[in-house]
Amino acid sequence: MEPMPKPLLRRLVLTFLVGTGCFFTGLLFFLHERDTSFFILSSLLFIISAAKAILLGIRIKRKTYFVLEGTCTDVRLKLFRNSHDIVLTGQDGSEHLLRIGKDHKVQRGLSYRFYFKTADCIPTGQNPLLTKAALTDNLLGIEELQ
Secondary structure: OOOOOHHHHHHHHHHHHHHHHHHHHHHHHHHHHOOHHHHHHHHHHHHHHHHHHHHHHHHHHHOOOEEEEEEEEEEEEOOOOOEEEEEEEOOOOOEEEEEEEOOOOOOOOOEEEEEEOOHHHOOOOOOHHHHHHHHHHHEEEEEEOO
């Protein structure tokens, strides 16, 4: 069996742990303060988080995600925004303009592997702004290649 990619495994574990942490925090408040509404909300958050983790696990197991590899040739920082644009050049010479959050550290000249939910999220020949928006919403993880 092939090992699970590290960025996808990290996202899967963190998604589940966030829900679990919310549940135990709600349980603690319920036992200490008898706050039923907070416990119900934290339980709902746990259920939604667990469902999201299960769906992500199914996607990973079935390999229904899209992988885009290439070298970062340009990083365009955006002032007053929570994202920056990068230009990714593939091995075949094709260029992709991606918008990713500032929490992902990408450097010019390094090779990366991007994981997306679907291949349909990378339209070709369309408006670049629509392409960037679709890529941002479907990004699952980034892995630096050695």
